[in-house]
Amino acid sequence: MRTATTPARSRPPVPQGRPSTRPARRTALAASLLLAAGLLTTNPPTAGAAPAPTPVTVTVNARAGLATVPATALGVNHAIWDANLGTDQTSDMLKAAGVRMLRYPGGSYADIYHWKDHTAPGGYVAPGTDFDTFMAAARRVGAQPMIIANYGTGTPAEAADWVRYANVTKGYGAKWWTVGNENYGNGHYGSAWEADHHPDKSATYYANLVVEYADAMKAVDPSIKVGAVLTMPGNWPDGITAGNDPGPWNQTVLSIAGPKIDFVDVHWYPGGTAAESLARVNHIPDAVWLLRQQIARYAGPNAARIDISLTELNVEQGRNTQPGALFLADAYSGLLENGVFTVQWWNVHNGIDRVSQVAGHTDYGDYGMLSSGGCTSDGSVCQPPLNTPFAPYHGLSMMNLFAQPGNQFIRAGTDQPLVTAHAVRRRNGELAVLLVNKDPDNAHPVTIDYAGFTPSGAEPTVHTLTNGAASITTGRADSATSRTLPPYSLTTLVVRPAEVVTGGPPTPRTPAVSAVTDRSATIFWPALPPEAGPPVKYEVHRQNGAISEQLGETTGSSFTVGNLSPGTRYTVNVLARDTAGRLSWPSPPLTFVTDNPTGSTCAVRFTKNNDWGNGYIGGVDIVNNGVNPIDGWTLTWTWPTTWQQAGSGWSGNWEQTGTTVTVTNTDDNRRIAPGGSTSAGFVGAYSGPNVLPTTFRLNGTVCTTL
Incomplete structure (x- = not known):
């Protein structure tokens, strides 16, 4: 069994860390936003009694439907360097946590792995981790497999043979197949951790080969689903165009491979401190929105059929302690309620890394959710015994108690950033409400308002995971409408309805x-x-x-x-x-x-050029469509998110207050003749999904957009 030298996350041969371009995204803007939200510690508390936290209002709206929980929702990664991949104990623990999808053979190892002889040149392959052993484990868990076909050092024929062996020879019915893993990390953008032996490492070359893989694999079994690797919006190298590709990675891959694929696969490591990771869960709705917009724009006809999987997820700080559990439950819920069909933690076992104290408990820096039982290289610190659950395992178990296949997510929200809420409704009439207290120091009282649902007077079931707890506790709550959340905790309330309504109209289909x-x-x-x-x-x-x-x-x-x-x-x-x-x-x-006016006395073109991953050169072209000259102008727009900023600018006087940008003329360009135009530019910055503005007002008038 590998310990300190076990490969981290997903890729050989570099065992630790992500490319240097990713941590650089933690900008001063992001830190200031977190401070404003109260998610970063600024000054130590003063002596004396602290004021009681302000009660948090939680709103749960049964009329506001989101996605339905799929059977594949709760997933985790298995890896061929893990000698415990096929053990009954490991499988039974995953089953108990509700795992319903298992990914194989292990992130970036997939791009060096040859399934026929069970080898991974340049990497470590543990005994008892071959494909048949994995499938036996998946069946014991009750999970569907997601298999990564070797793109980096493999061929379409090798992938097609794997499909034939799995589904024709063995009858495994393996449905989900991804072509490669993090293939944008092959050096095309400057960072190289992903094996890629092709002479051309561009997105164009990858996309064309994805077409060949999909054709070869589906010729063997037309019922399978084939996925292509994309990058998560707002994360490196999203927005960057490299080499001779016609656009950024996602645009290029979708434009070429879109008609041939069934889903896209992304990863997300938000990075930063524990508080920063927990705050960045707020990025999820806009990231998924942008990804769906990219699919709709570039993937060709019937693009709505293309699903989204998120197959690697973890944090930088608190991987084995309570921040990891809080992040897992909050992020899984956010992704699933936005329609992602599977979310998969990285990973089951990984190995000890940087040991630290997080939230008052020892964190082993281990990306696994179960202990590998190893020690540091000098033997000074050892993990608990093999398969001891770390906090994220309990977070996944909480998700299993909260969101069950067939439940419908409904909208839930709070009025304070340190407490988040998610909710589902069940066919038996119950509602389940997941409450996440991200405050490491303070309990928070909450009151819960329900819309479209009346709770019964019966005591709700309550599941609680507190900081440092070895398991989830289950009991009865006094009330369905009020609760005090312990510091750094997960709480699920299962609330019965006042009246179980039978009959009634069926649910309308998607509008x-x-x-x-x-x-x-x-x-x-x-x-x-x-x-x-x-x-x-x-x-x-x-x-x-x-x-x-x-x-x-x-x-x-x-x-x-x-x-x-x-x-x-x-x-x-x-x-x-x-x-x-x-x-x-x-x-x-x-x-x-909604659109902008098709006819207006003004028009604006917003441009974004030279994107470098957390910033770009932006520009606005202003056109006078009216019959009268404009003598002095003020242009305004509002950023869709709080993590976007217009920095230094030219050909205008630039100012940003909150999310509103205001640009006024200079002496040189104050006058715009009828039919004439002027331009101004700025340096844009973003620390999350970069949803561009679409509505602009010139001297208070909404403009046409060009």
Whole structure:
């Protein structure tokens, strides 16, 4: 068994760390935002009694539906250097934690691994880790396999032979296959940890070979799903164009391989301190939104069929202690409620690394969620016995108690950044609410408001994981509407309804949108089948945070919404109500963005050039479409996120307050003649998903965008 020398995360031959370009993303802007949110410690507490924390209001909205929990939701990585991969004890522990998807053969080892002879030249292969042993373990766990075909040193024929052996010869029914692992890390962007023996290491070459892999593999078994490697928006090398590729990695791969793939695979290591990692969970909705926008824009016809998997996830600090557990539960929930079909922790066993004290407990710097039982190279520190669970294992177990396959995530939110909330509704009428207290020092009292749901007077079931605990405790809560959360804790409340409603209309299917303008949009959906009984009406609800706003109702299967704001992202659900007043579950969500005016006295073109991973050269071109000259101008826009900034600029006077950017003319460009234009530029910075602005106002008028 490997200990201190066990490869970290996913890649040989460099065992520790990520490329230097990633840590550089922890900018001063990110730190200032965390300070503003109260997520970084600034000054030590003064002597004397500390004031009681302000009660946190939690809102749980059963009318605001999100994604349904898939059977593949809870995943983890297995690796061929782990001699315990196939043991019954390991498999039984994974099963107990609710694992339903296992990835093999181990991140970057996949790009040196040859399945036929079970070798990985340049890496370590432990005994008892061959493919058949892995499949036996997966079956014991009750998990579907996700297999990484060797791109770096393999061939399409080798991958096709693997599919044949797995599904034709052995009848394993292995459905999910990814072509390679982190292949953007092959040196094309300057950092090289991923094996790649091809003469051309560009995104273009990778994408064209993905097409060959997909064709060869599906010729053997057309029922399999093939995935391509992308990069997580807001993380290196997202946004960067290298070599002669026509665009950044994601754009290039999707444009070429999009018609041939069934899903895209991304990884996310947010990095930073424990507080920074926990705060960066807020990046998830915008990162997934951007990724779906990239798929829709570049992947060709029927791009909506392409799913998203996130197959590596971990933290830099607190890997084995409570921050890792809090991050796991918060991030898994955020990713799954945004429609990612599997989330997989890196990994089961990995080995001891940098030992430190985190949150009052020894952290072994081990990316595994179960102890490898090893010691540091000098023998000064040893881990607990083999397979002792670390905190992230308990976090995964909490996810299994919270979000079960077939549950529907519903919108939940809080009014304080140190406490986050997620919720699901179950077919038996129950709601489960997951509460995450990210404050390492203070308990936080919470009050829970429910919309579209009335809790019963019965005591809810409560599951709690506190800092340093060796297991989750389960008991009864006094109330469904109030609770005090211990410091650095996970709490799940399972709440029964006051009345179990039987019957009622079925859940409407996913709506779509058409005729989108700057002020209106038409929402439409498939009518419920006649045998379901006609509903009296359908209701269209907008999600405004955790609050629902009913936009209207109709007896038909479409509704035109007016009074919308230009360039704004809207998420809506459709619910059906029958003659007895019973309300269905909310449909899956629809998210769309309104346009800007097609005719305006001004037009603006926003440009982004020379992106280097956390910044770029930005520009705005302003056009006077009116009949009168403009004599003095003020241009404004609002960033979609709090982690974006316009820095130093030129050809204008630049100022940013909060998320609002204001640019005023200089003496040289204050006058814009009818039909004329002027330009200004700035240095843009971002420390998370870079969702670009789409709506601009010139002297208060909303402009057309070019």
